[in-house]
Amino acid sequence: MAPAAPDVSASLGPLPGQNPPPSAAPEPVLFASPNVTETDIEAVTAVLRSGWLTTGFESAGLESDLQDYLGTAHAVAVSSCTAALEIALAHLRLPNGARVGVPAWTFASTALAAVHNSLQPVLIDADPGSLNLSPTALEPALAQGLDAVIAVHFGGVPVDKAVRDLCTASGVPLIEDAAHALGASDDRGLIGGPGTPAACFSFYATKNLTSAEGGALTTDDPELAAFARTYRLHGMSADSLARYRPGATAGYDVHEPGIKANLPDVLAALARSQLRRFVEMQDRRRHLLHRYRRNLEPAGIRFVPEVVSLGSADHLAALLLPEGTDRGAVVANLRAAGIQTSIHFQPLHHLQWFAANAEIGPGGLPVCDEAAPRALSLPLHLGLTIADVDRVCTALLDEVAR
Ligand SMILES: Cc1ncc(COP(=O)(O)O)c(C=O)c1O
Structure with a gap:
């Protein structure tokens, strides 16, 4: 039988050998705690027993489940939202030092994705009501010259449509940091669904759907999807399944200077199981x-x-x-x-x-x-x-x- 999942709250109690506190302290209320069910545990252990741990059929299954849920043409599973952002930016093939508008009100990785592509982050102010990227602050930054923009749906709240309109009018590509936004929707439907050039999701442990660590890039653009599939695995022309599944004969070439950002099946199984509920x-x-x-x-x-x-x-x-x-x-x-x-x-x-x-x-x-x-x-x-x-x-x- 699979061992019971550890009780996270127990780690906040007294250490072994320590005396318990004199009065019973109230139960801790954790900031975040993953919702892991027996069904999730069974899904993960099934992969552990399968003999195939890294990116394979579960990861591909997660991609097709996400495509169905979001209605997007392409979902590419990756190791994190940060990786998805890096890949989406790499695909733009901007010259070193090109300027990327990012909200100042975000997590470091939104801007670091630009830095890791040798691009210059330009910090833009927030809308006071939502703390999302402010269209009013973005407009003069675009006029001054930006080569790309990353917008974050802060707290899962969709960014103002005016941000998209401004980028379209300026011909500047917009990448959506949807780390908080799985399940969010705007005038287009679900964030990351049809009509999305590039949306980047996070399945980190504190997110509303988790694979422990993980993420996905969704896009309407078949060329970006093909690029992401290669770039997430060192830019190699053949993935692990093509090379190592029983009977596989594929060799590989390297087509792009990619990164190591594939999502293993063990983790994909957890995300897939969570997506069902x-x-x-x-x-x-x-x-x-x-x-x-x-x-x-x-x-x-x-x-x-x-x-x-x-x-x-x-x-x-x-x-x-x-x-x-x-x-x-x-x-x-x-x-x-x-x-x-x-x-x-x-x-x-x-x-x-x-x-x-x-x-x-x-x-x-x-x-x-x-x-x-x-x-x-x-x-x-x-x-x-x-x-x-x-x-x-x-x-x-x-x-x-x-
Ligand atoms: C707005 C935002 N973008 C990106 C990330 C990075 O996500 P990941 O840990 O999956 O790379 C986070 C992480 O919390 C985030 O809050």
Whole structure:
């Protein structure tokens, strides 16, 4: 029989040999926790027993499942969203130093994907309501000259259509960082679906669908899809199945200076299994987030996005603390009460390497600067009960009232 999945919360308890705390501490509320069922475990162990661990039929199966779910022509499974971004940028074949507009309000890897392609990130300010890339800030940056743009659907909230329109009007390719946005939709339908030149998804452990580590690139463009299939495996002309499955005879050539970014079958099986119940998982997520808003908004807590986005994938319970709140104290006191939180994001220009090396777009980054000390993300995962959400809200409101 497969061993039981480890209880993550146990790792937060006393170490073996340590005395338990004198009074029973309340159960910790983790910021994120993967939703792994027995069915997921069976799917992964079936691959472990199959004799084929790396990229093969499961990975191909995940690609076709994603194509069906999103309605996209091509899905290419890769080792991370970062890799998908790197591949999408490499396919543009921009000269060294070409300028890529990226939101300052994102995770480092959005911009590092450009850096790893020898491109220059140009940081663009956020829309104050959603903290997504601001069309108003993007317009003068495009006028100044950008060679590509990466837009992030922050927290799963689709980026303003005006961003797409501006890029189209300027003839500048747009890559979507959809790390938070599986299940999100805008006027085109599901993000990463038909009409998408390049969307990059993450299946990292904290995401709304996980393969532990992993990602996918989806596109309408058969040429990009073919490039990605080669580029994700060193630019080789034949993959592992073609070379090593029983009876295989293929040799290989190297057509591109690719990267190592294929998704192994062991991981693909987990993502595939989760995708089968994804709609149900998203319903639960939406319900929890709705409860957060219902509890906190009447008390004046400002969520991001400020206005509920019906197309959101509800990836984060992100908010802005009231101006002047000592966020460090709030985080520490919530931690002491057993509640983990996170911060999405520290804007890139506040991080050492980007402060020294990234360019800042015209108009600067005032919205990001204003939001940065106030941003806080509350726990949001399927292991939470409504009582957990209520407990987090009560603790947060106590902190804010201090
Ligand atoms: C907006 C954004 N883009 C990209 C990534 C990178 O995803 P991955 O870890 O799959 O490379 C993350 C990771 O959390 C993210 O938040």
